[in-house]
Amino acid sequence: MPRVLIVEDHPRMAQAVAAALQAQGMACDTVATLGHAAVFLETARYDVLILDRGLPDGDGLSLLAQLRALRQSIPCMILTARDALGDRVSGLETGADDYLAKPFEMAEMVARVKALMRRNQPWLPDESSFADLKVSAQASTLFVGAASITLSPSELQIILTLMRHEGKVVRRAALESAAWGAFSEITPKALDVAIHRLRGKLGVLQSGVSIINTKGVGYALAVLPNT
Structure with missing residues (x-):
């Protein structure tokens, strides 16, 4: 079963994203801070990371930068209200695989997560x-x-x-x-x-x-x- 880590500090948004993915047969964990996300990433294997930027303990891009510096290639989708061109560019340059601005349609979000899984499946160690x-x-x-x-x-x-x-x-x-x-x-x-x-x-x-x-x-x- 594919596993997704959702890092989102708004409970209703986190629950809605998790529900949409769970309906497609994915297992989801949700956390609200970068600190908790780091712990979860150390203790479990995830197929996709969904990451907000404006979190209580910092910008989600700081966690992504750390993961990429450690050569961890988990597919990452940024979900954020920061939709300016500069924000999208900085997210992708930091190592995000996709960038979806809020508000968004759940069907599109699910389709993009599935695409990330398909795209990255060949290099995932079996x-x-x-x-x-x-x-x-x-x-x-x-x-x-x-x-x-x-x-x-x-x-x-x-x-x-x-x-x-x-x-x-x-x-x-x-x-x-x-x-x-x-x-x-x-x-x-x-x-x-x-x-x-x-x-x-x-x-x-x-x-x-x-x-x-x-x-x-x-x-x-x-x-x-x-x-």
């Missing part, structure tokens, strides 16, 4: 790996050698997030956000149940990797001794 594990995001499949097993959407996002942190502990909140979205209503044990299922699948595949728990903090991948 496979991730850690030790003897390999994951195909497109196929939602976990591999150990020639053996494979299918992952649920939440399991896929959890294992990909753990892989990206390369053995470092990932906090529970970050894993829950990656698997179900920041504002999803899930039970306190949902993450533990998903981790239990993933451990079972690692066992079926006879992987040399385990998922370890740091009590009260989160989870990490670890290579088992003598493997």
Whole structure:
């Protein structure tokens, strides 16, 4: 399922954009500040970033500039009331892939987001790996050698997030956000149940990797001794 991060400080606008994209089968997280956006981008993988400019803690272009300096090529659409030619030029030169001025039609916004996803799909990495594990995001499949097993959407996002942190502990909140979205209503044990299922699948595949728990903090991948 495609995932979109919406950085917009007007709640009604954020909710309307999210609803329009969710109706097209996309998962959306919404945040109102640059600080929160940076945290979400560190803990989850997004297919598109929708970014307002006039935010409580600064201009959205400052976040985009940081992402591009780090060579992060997530497709970015600027949604803003700043529609002067100079504003549009500065947004595109900073690294935005599209620039849509408010007010706008939701149908056009959705079409542009879909176009960004299609345009950038070829370079999005499909496979991730850690030790003897390999994951195909497109196929939602976990591999150990020639053996494979299918992952649920939440399991896929959890294992990909753990892989990206390369053995470092990932906090529970970050894993829950990656698997179900920041504002999803899930039970306190949902993450533990998903981790239990993933451990079972690692066992079926006879992987040399385990998922370890740091009590009260989160989870990490670890290579088992003598493997």
